Amino acid sequence: MGIVAKNLHKQFGETRVIRGVSLSVEPGEMVSLLGPSGGGKSTVLRILAGLERADAGEVWLDGQRVDHLDAASRGVGFVFQHYALFRHMRVVDNVAFGLKVRKVNPDEARRRAEALLARVGLGGLSERWPDELSGGQRQRVALARALAPAPRVLLLDEPFGALDARVRADLREWLRRLHDEVGATTVLVTHDQEEALSVSDRVVLVRDGLIEQDGSPAEIVDSPRTEFVARFVGEVNVVEGVVDAEGLLVAGGLRLRVPGAVKAGTRLRAVLRSHELQVLADPAGRGVVRRVVPLDDRARVELTLDGASLVARVPRAEAQALHVGSAVGVASQGPARVWAIEA
């Protein structure tokens, strides 16, 4: 079932939370709404679910306009950040709730709930109370509960936001597999770019109630359309400077190639990904290493160059030669992504 949102607006008191968001999700697709907290992405999700009413704009599910329908009539599965499990019901009754509401025979409802619990890997926990489960388990119960009535649309509001990093990473891989099996059209709200990029077919960047960019994970990473997107994705250095006579941008102690021909004297801001910086031990270099943090196959190097702080990610093998206080030469590979500085 496809989802279409047209020009949504929403205001809480004086605050304009959504200022014209349009969105289209194909049947079976998994799309992330990514952006900083308070940008309005959760509100978009709640409007799609019917938990919130838009001030203006339209919501279509499966080709039907649904703005007049309340949440109960939309048949949309919803998973909340803080689980929202019914604390006075056992796990199995939580999962069976949507079936009970639909007057499914209790034995049948229980059988289906047990089957779903087994599917999310919580087979033996049916009789537990929600507060006897870990966060990760609770969120899987919440997911099983949302899936029980077999919705064709699944909306997830920061589902892993309250979990620790390890559990998050496991759960999101698991979520993607589940999505591929179940096939429900899924919209995931998250402020975690890694989560958005790793699980979704498409990422929609939302900021201040507006869409900044809507594209595949590769497009978001490789061709950011706005400075905001460039800065939001990945680990970046932001440097400002002036274009010199040779057409190179002199910024943050670096001389950067700029795409196209730019007039000398133009002020520009460059966004450099940490992995695009090359750091080499060089006694004559102007950079000084401040800190080296080992990651899996790379190392994160924090350094200063002519007074500016920069961060680079280099292969572990290259990092072996770098020590705190050692002098290094720094260069940027490829043309820099640059944006005009608004006066």
Place this chain on the structure above:
Amino acid sequence: MTPRRRTTPRGVGLVVTAAALLWVVGLVGVPLGALLFAVASEPARVVSELVEQGGLDALGRSVGLAVFAVLVSGVTGTIGGIVLARQRFWGRAALDVAVDLPLAVSPVIVGLAFVILYGRGGWLEPLATAMGVKVLFATPGLLLATVFVCLPFFVREVALVLEEVGTSEEDAARTLGASEWQVFMWVTLPQLRGALRVGTLLTVARALGEFGAVLVLGGAIEGRTQTATTFVHTMMEERHDAGAFGMSLILAAMTALLVQALPTGARTKH
């Protein structure tokens, strides 16, 4: 081994504990003990005065009033609490304050206000007369007084719990297809179980113990508007001390049982 260090020296702790115990014993234990002693020293007279002076009738009336107050404010208070916690409307802040008025204003004053309303020439007197209801010095007056002084308990407990649990469970139920009635019956009401329990206990305790308002509105007429507390008052005035002691002990025992039934400290699970 970490050195064991008490946050307060042993001596200070002992003194504080002893002082607290003494305070409680002196304030609660001694008077209750005296009451118990007074009753135990002449039980036959206590029983006979309770029976002959209409004590049982008064006690029955008080229990009836308490049940009535629980039923009425259980329903209206739950609705009021939901409105207060969930709705945003003009005048909400004023309502929020007004709910607590029965706690802040002396019941005697409240009784007087009702006397002015329903007494001779009162604003509501024609209405009551037209409906054939006698309010003052009759059962309706007692009911009115009791319901009024018990107003805040259910509202407060319900609103407090609802604000604490938030709306996400209710929203979850909605997305699962539950109608508003199902959301209320299967999600909201179970969340309120503890609040309704506490509300009931507080309301019963207050209804049993109310004195000023029922005296002013009811008049403490034996066999008609005498309640347990006004009975104690009447007995004292008529020098039937034994009856007063007996009824006081019964009320104290009932209150103690209620306090026992209140959930202590942590919210009981499930």
